[in-house]
Amino acid sequence: MTMNRVVRLKSRPVGMVKRDDFEIADEPLPEPGEGEFRVKVEYVSLDPAMRGWISPGKSYVPPVELGAVMRSFAAGIVDQSNHPDYKPGDAVAGMLGVQHYALSKGERCFKVDPSKAPLERWIGGLGMPGQTAYFGLLEIGTPQPGETVVVSAASGAVGSLVGQIARIKGARAVGIAGGPEKCRYVVEELGFDACVDYKGGNLAEELKAACPDGIDVYFENVGGEILDAVLARMNMFGRIPVCGLISAYNSTEPVPGPVNFRSILVNRLTVRGFIVFDFQDKMAEANEKLGTWHAEGKLKMREDVREGGVDAFPDVLNLLYTGGNLGKLVLKL
Amino acid sequence: MTMNRVVRLKSRPVGMVKRDDFEIADEPLPEPGEGEFRVKVEYVSLDPAMRGWISPGKSYVPPVELGAVMRSFAAGIVDQSNHPDYKPGDAVAGMLGVQHYALSKGERCFKVDPSKAPLERWIGGLGMPGQTAYFGLLEIGTPQPGETVVVSAASGAVGSLVGQIARIKGARAVGIAGGPEKCRYVVEELGFDACVDYKGGNLAEELKAACPDGIDVYFENVGGEILDAVLARMNMFGRIPVCGLISAYNSTEPVPGPVNFRSILVNRLTVRGFIVFDFQDKMAEANEKLGTWHAEGKLKMREDVREGGVDAFPDVLNLLYTGGNLGKLVLKL
16 A cells, blocks of 8 residues: 655754654555545755745745645646546646645646656746746846846756846846856856856955956845845946845844945845745746747756655755755655 | 135044044135026035045945035025026025035026025925935835835934825824934824834834834835834835935944845845935926925924034034934034
C-alpha cells in the first residue's frame, strides 16, 4: 500500500531551520472528494519567501500553522480526479505543499505543457519566480533603453531572469552574486553585462566600476550591506522594486536598516515592495511573454535539482540562505 | 548711505551651524543692471533643507559655495527695476538669499498679492512649504476618504498644511510633534484629528492609539525613530512621501537606517523621495488651490516671526533642528 510522506511544521524556527522544526512522516494516501483531484508531486520548489511563511507575526500571507503541511509551490501529474477540468495524466503546477501526494480543487493551480519545457521549469523561470521577475522589473523598475539595472541574488531563480529581461528591454544588466563561479555563470551563460562578487571584499568599488553611469533600477532581493552599497550609487529618479530581503530572513536580532536611506530623498527614488500576487490581473500577459522569450531562446534558465525526497527539505531549504545553490532550487521527489 | 548687510558662507558647518560658519558684513548696495530689478528684502524664510544646502557632497541641488551669499527664499518689495515685468512697489517672493537687498532677473521669483495674505505668508503656506505639502501629499500620498494620514513635524510649515489638506480630502489626519504645546496647537487650532507627542516617551503606543485602523499615508519630514515607529503601523499598500529627514541633518556620524525597513516589503509600501521642484509643471494648479482654500478659511497658517536682522540668521536657523519654533519660521529684516 502506497503512503503519502508529508512535511508538517512542528515548531517555529529560530534562525536557520532545523530538521527538528518539522514532523516528517508517512500518512495514509488522501482520496480526492467531489470537485477535487490528486497530484503525484514530482518537484517541490524551494523559495526564499518560505522562511517568512513559517515565522510568527504579520507578513504578506498568513503564516503556516503549526501542524499544517509545509506550504510550497510544486509540480506533478494528476493521478486521480473528480474535477471536470483536470484528468489523470495532466501536468500541473501550484500550491501543493511539501508532500508526495496533494489534493487540490484547482485553486492557485494551473495546467502546464511539458512539451514546451521540463516539469521543474514550470515552478521556476516559467512559474512564480519568472512572473516575479517580470512584474517587479517591468511594472515597478520600468527600465528604459540605455539605463543600468542592477539585481542582487543574480544567479538565483528570480535574479537570473531580471537581468535577462532588462537586456531584452535594451537596458544594461549588472548582477551581484556570491563567488566567482556564480559571477561567471551570470555573465557568460546568462549574458549579463557584468557581475560583482559581493564576497570579494570590494563591493562598493567594484559596483562603481561595473556601473560607470550610476544605477537607474535596483531589483532588491537581499537587503543589508548590498542595499547600502547600491543606494550610494543610485541615479536621480531611480526605482527600487523590493522583492526580498534574504539577508535578514534567518536573523534572530533586529536587522539595522540602510544607513544610506537618505539617498531616497536626495535622489528622489521610488522604493516599492511587492509580491507576485499583486499583479494577478496581468498574469496571462506575463506567462505569454515569458513563454515566448523562452521559446525564442532569449531566456536561459537553470534548475538546481536536489535529490533526497521530502526528508531532505530542511537541509535543502537552508542552501538558499547560505548561497549554496546555483539556479532555481528544486527538490525532486 | 545705505549699505547691504549680507550673510555669506565661510565654512561648511560640522553638526549644528555656528555664527562663525558665516561672514556677516555690510557691502555696497548693488545696482540693478539691464533686465534686473532690486528687492528690499523684508522676510527671510528659514527651511530645514538649508542645512543640506551648506553641506558638502551630492544633494538634490548644488551646495552653496564658500564665499557665496547664503541661499534662501525671501519676500520683499521691488525698489529699483530695469526689468519690464517688475516695477518699484511690487511685492515679490523668490530665491533672494539672506541679505537686505537682492538683485534678480525674475528667475525663481514671482509677484505676490499682499492684499490676500501678509507678505511673510508667501514664503510659507502660500509659497514653497505650501506647495511642498500639496504635491507630496496629493501626488505621492494620494489619500483616499476615510484613510489615515500621519505627518511628522506636524506643527511646522509643511506638516501643518499636510494634515489640513488631508482633512479637506476626507482623510483622518494625525500629527506627530514635540511637546504638549505643539500637539495642542495641531489639534485645537489646525483641526487635526489627533497629535502624538514624540517627546512623551510612549511613541509606539500612542501612535497605535491615535491610529486604530493603521496608517495609510505617512508624510515623512524627520526620519529616525519616528520613521521606525510609523513603519511598524503601516497598512498594506501604504504610501510614504519622503520630504525631509530633519533628525539627521546635523548628525556628524552615519545615521542608522530604519530597523523596520522590512515593512516596505511585507506591506508592499511605496516610499518616494521628492522635492517641490519635481512638480514644476503643476505649480499653477497648486497655487490656485492653496489660495482658494486659504481664502475660504480652510487652511490655517501661522508664522513664527523672529527679529534680529540677518545677524540672527545662524541662531534662528538652529531652532528648526531643536524644535524651537512653532509655525513657519521667518526672519524679519
